[in-house]
Amino acid sequence: MAEPILAVSGLVKRFGGVVATDNVHFDVTRGEIHAVIGPNGAGKTTFVAQIAGQLRPDAGRIVFAGEDVTRLSGPQRSQRGLARSFQITSVFRDLSALANVALAIQAHAGHSFRLWRRADRDAALVEPARAVLADVGLAARAHVKSGNLAHGEQRQLEIAMALATRPKLLLLDEPTAGMGAEDSERMTAFLATLKSRYAMLLIEHDMNAVFALADRITVLVYGRAIATGTPEAIRGNDAVRAAYLGDDMPDRVA
Secondary structure, three states, rough: OOOOOOOEEEEEEEEEOOOOOOOOEEEEEEOOOEEEEOOOOHHHHHHHHHHHOOOOEEEEEEEOEEEEOOOOHHHHHHHOOEEEEOOOOOOOOEHHHHHHHHHHHOOOOOOOHHHHHHHOOOEEEEEEEHHHHOOOOHHOOOOHHHHHHHHHHHHHHHHHHHHOOOEEEEEEEEOOOOOOHHHHHHHHHHHHOOOOOOOOEOOOOOOOHHHHHOOOOEEEEEOEEEEEEOOOHHOOOOOHHHHHHHHHHOOOOO
């Protein structure tokens, strides 16, 4: 197996008497989509928040691109190539799609947000921003206020903002959240176009999306990783069926 871009060992996070992350070992290899699934309350968002640097683990080690980043802040990890999208869309709704991506480029370069009003007028920001929007299929929506974009387009814009930072690893926290079946299928197809270019850690509740995209799947239950394997292996795992998937598992692996 290829060298991991991300390697997590012995990760533990407690909130009082609740163990939200229970000695988790996990890795993502370069060019891989590794999905994390589990029931509500399994600890998925807590887990990815520790990877991104929003939460500090109580124990364990996080190595990214060969560097121990366990004690680094979220911005420091972002500078090293970790980019996160959130379960709830986080875009500047009063700004155009182009300005949102230009701001992401500006912020990643270390410039102050006090200059945000000029971000979509600076050629050094606008040209790469246009290229990213074209890459995600939003070129024609560049000058539309993000608040006027459809929900699925807003999620694409958020991912465009992550891509604008030239990440080595994308942390995607439920990219299909709030979508109907058609929008979810479109988002899945969109993420599939990125698959050969970016390693991804995918947190997702839509099992059709998970089984269509993932190279490997880890199942979290009460903060513990009860299984890791290929989609086929997870699909046939009796412990996973009993704990989570049950009869809701897709009939086939895409």
